[in-house]
Amino acid sequence: MSMEDRIVIVGAGQAAVSCAARLRTLSSGCSINLIGDEPYLPYQRPPLSKAFLTGELSVERLALKPRDWYDAQAIGLKTASPVSRIDRRERLVILEDGEQLPYDKLVLATGSRPRVLPESLTRNASRIYTLRGIADAEMLKGELLPGRRLLVVGGGYVGLEFAASAAKAGLQVVLVEAAERILGRVAASETADYFRELHRSHGVEIRENVGVLAICDTEGARRASLSNGEQIDADFVVVGIGAIANDRLALECGLETRNGVLVNENGQTSDPLIFAAGDCATLLGEAVTARIESVQNAIEQGDAVAHSLLGQIAPPRKTPWFWSDQFDAKLQIAGINSGFDRTEVKAGTRVGAQSIWYYAGETLIAVDAINDPVTYMTVRRILDARMSTSK
Incomplete structure (x- = not known):
């Protein structure tokens, strides 16, 4: 990558910040501009339905990074700046206010919206x-x-x-x-x-x-x-009836989409200069699921795209994981349960804890662990080990 390479990231969520942060640790020379349509610093969304809603968490504590972090990392951050369209021929990101940002490589991290x-x-x-x-x-x-x-x-x-x-x-x-x-x-x-x-x-x-x-x-x-x-x-x-990928910009500039922006294992779209990560990205050829909506997936895809932008090999993918907090129950999920044909319910390691193990044939593919972090971590390690040996 040359010192003059200009990278624009459209979106300001978990995948966007992950990508920008990793890019800067890997390269001090490229210019990075991150564009968000909301008037806030990039922030975490999971607490919105829980701790933020109930007043236990402030807007300030939702922020993924403080404002001065972006300045210190020489990452340009534009908030309250919706993108109107992408001009692939001229390599321009055109904002709704008419401003044009040139790019050498572009990342779409536009997330999803509720149905x-x-x-x-x-x-x-x-x-x-x-x-x-x-x-x-x-x-x-x-x-x-x-x-x-x-x-x-x-x-x-x-x-x-x-x-x-x-x-x-x-x-x-x-x-x-x-x-x-x-x-x-x-x-x-x-x-x-x-x-x-x-x-x-x-x-x-x-x-x-x-x-x-x-x-x-x-x-x-x-x-x-x-x-x-x-x-x-x-x-x-x-x-709360599900989410739809924000793939309008990709669709309108002629990128291939299918329930999201189609990407290969490197996060690359049908245009080799444009990448996508997070909730808006659909992994082409994924056997189990095409589009994963989770914090962990957004972080890992953003990180992987940063490596790809620099022509480097991304770290190996890990087992997908998710969580949900409801009343006094903490649900931790490891793996993707698509294609399971049987389950086993097991008592947890402490009172009131239990886990549901998912199998496809004799193969363990996922677990739902309820108030049972020990089982969750055990299964996650099993699945991680399998992923690392299947490469």
Whole structure:
């Protein structure tokens, strides 16, 4: 890489900061510009549905790095600067305010956005929220008043985490899941059974196999009509039904996309000068899953792309891992459970702890460890060892 190489990173989340930080440790010569569309320093998102929402964590403590770190590392940081388009021929990133940033290599770390309910179901309703950024969480903080009624739509991890935070704050919570059960796409029925019982023990009402037909405002509340014939009144509604990759910029400039920006094992897109990392990136040819939404994946992909930008070999990939905090339960997940054909439930190493082990045939592929960090670390080491020997 020449001293004059200009690298622009579009996005200001975990993958973007990971990439920028690694780039600077590997090269003091390249110029690095990081562009975010939000008016905040790059920040961590997982606490938004938990500690930040409940007031235990401030905006300042969400920041991934302090402001002076970017200056010290000679990393240009532009916040509140949405990107309008990418001109691949001229190698320009064009901001909505008209500013043009030239690049020699470009990284897309644009993340994902929440799915929303169809407008046809909600056009006559207000106070329906999704949770992705600080602005969303700040608005929701004002809604979390004891005694209020909340409807959560979606029984994945985000919906369950928000329901738990709201119940702890003294709200009456009803959660509806259109699929047969909560956590249907991401966990075995045994894990779902544990968290269903946990939520119900804290007063959360859960309706499964129940869809939302319409939500409308009525006499100061929101009234939701459900597919089981029930009507539920709520002061506000939170929707957690999955996320969509932010791949508009890639699509509009002609890069290949498929549920995200398609990348090879080096993070390279169909344009050899453009790379992608994090929630927006879909790994081409991945056997188990195409797009992984997790902090760990964003950090590792950002780090790997930094090496690729410099023509270096990235460190070996590690076992994907995730976590979820709900009430007094800490769920730690190691591995990807796609393709499992059986599970085993095992008692944990301390009272109230348990783990669900996923197998494909005789091969252990993942674990859900609930209040059981010893089992989580044991399985993670097993899976890491297997990944390192399978290269």
